[in-house]
Amino acid sequence: MLVKILKISGIFFAIFFVLLIVFYIFAPTVIKNRFASEDAKAIGKEKNKHYLRESALPKNGRILYVTAHPDDLEFMSGGTLPLLLERGNKVFLVILTNGGKQRYMPGFYSKAIIKTRREDQIEIAKVEGLSKVFFGGNKDGYLKCNSKNLQAVEKIAYNYGITDIFTFEPGKRKGYYDTDHDAAGQVGTAVAKSKENRVQGLYYFRASDPNLVVNITKTFQKKMDIMFMFTEFRYKHRMMMAMHEAWASIDGSRVDVKYGEAFFYTALKKEAGSGLNNYPGWLIGGKSMPDEKNKTVQAPYEILE
């Protein structure tokens, strides 16, 4: 009897092991096809389209990334980030959820995930050269574009004199739709369009119909190296590389470069008399900015309540 059980479980184990190897071998290809096929189809339809290039990125500005999770910035824009810093911009990041994957994980496990991802992001932000990271406390998987989140981001945009917002394109996006990304995009869009701040450029990550392509051939490796600093991705090198290579080469092919990151850019027109003129003590192009005046109270990150 015991021998029989051992034999059967041995067979099951062998089958499981073989399937695992097969999965490991083919996963990158499957991932590549899943993530790239929709985009490839879309590009086929728009051959010869004219795209804005790197010169359409902000210069000497104050950029805010409005995202949902730790790693969103790195995933969507990790190749463009070094170029933004090179162009003299200061970069701020708001992550609206706690990153705990509550949609999938039991409570005790989520707590550990929140801690790890937050610590990872703080460390990574330093390496990247971000000016400050803001962590929101929304449950991961349940982000909403509500007044609490709108006010929190509006306050950051105002207090830090944000000139440009990078965020997700609201709405359903085939291939990697996520309700949190959609909500973060709604918050980012509403704040960018608000008359109470000086935001004048709105950039959507990997938009369904992009109008701007950044050449990230030189920064692609850096993007991946930083991605692998997240504990979560430490043992997923092959799959992550496959996915990002697929995305970056498809977007690069739009403008005949090896790797690209595509965005949809909107220039926002804000009239005189709106919030633009109401900044305490400083104006557009002025030299004195609130956080530079109060250097001593600056923390590298802040937990939003």
Ligand SMILES: [Zn+2]
């Ligand atoms: Zn995300």
